[in-house]
Amino acid sequence: MSKGLIHHIELYVSNLKTSTHFWGWFLEELGYSAFQKWESGQSWKKGETYIVFVQAEERFLDVTYHRCRVGLNHLAFYADSRQHVDDMTKKLKNKGIAILYKKQHPFAGGDDHYAVYFEDPDRIKVELVAPE
Known part of the structure; x- marks a missing residue:
């Protein structure tokens, strides 16, 4: 269903x-x-x-997006595992895509939340999170 x-x-x-x-x-x-x-x-x-x-x-291009304004904050996707998050983090870095919250990575979402955060070209935050 x-x-x-x-x-x-x-x-x-x-x-x-x-x-x-x-x-x-x-x-x-x-x-x-x-x-x-x-x-x-x-x-x-x-x-x-x-x-x-x-x-x-x-x-409409004169109005820039910002995730802290009213509207979409971010999109979060499930990874297969923590290893998948780590592999994707390496791929993101190899593509020159900046990782957000580097000092807290991969626990920027909390001690039990293993994820990588980054931004798309319009600065929409994207999260890839490992299942618990």
């Missing part, structure tokens, strides 16, 4: 090419597959859930 599960998430981005390059490899590492692609957007799907990235219109 799918009642209550997320059907899809749609994010408007400042630069579609940059965002899909960033998100594509990450989502595919988590088992998502490319789903739809059109001139101003692209999506990835896993099971019945998909994530869509759409190029924001030029007239």
Whole structure:
């Protein structure tokens, strides 16, 4: 039964090419597959859930995103294990993607919360968390 599960998430981005390059490899590492692609957007799907990235219109690009404003704070995904979090952390670093909360990593979310935090090109925080 799918009642209550997320059907899809749609994010408007400042630069579609940059965002899909960033998100594509990450989502595919988590088992998502490319789903739809059109001139101003692209999506990835896993099971019945998909994530869509759409190029924001030029007239809206003057307002920048900040996760502490009203709206989305971050997206969190499950990893397979702590080792998966560690492997993905290495991949993020190799891609030049800054790890957030370095001094507390991998326990920035608390002593029982093993995760890596980073930002997408529009500074949306992303979390990859190991199951307990």
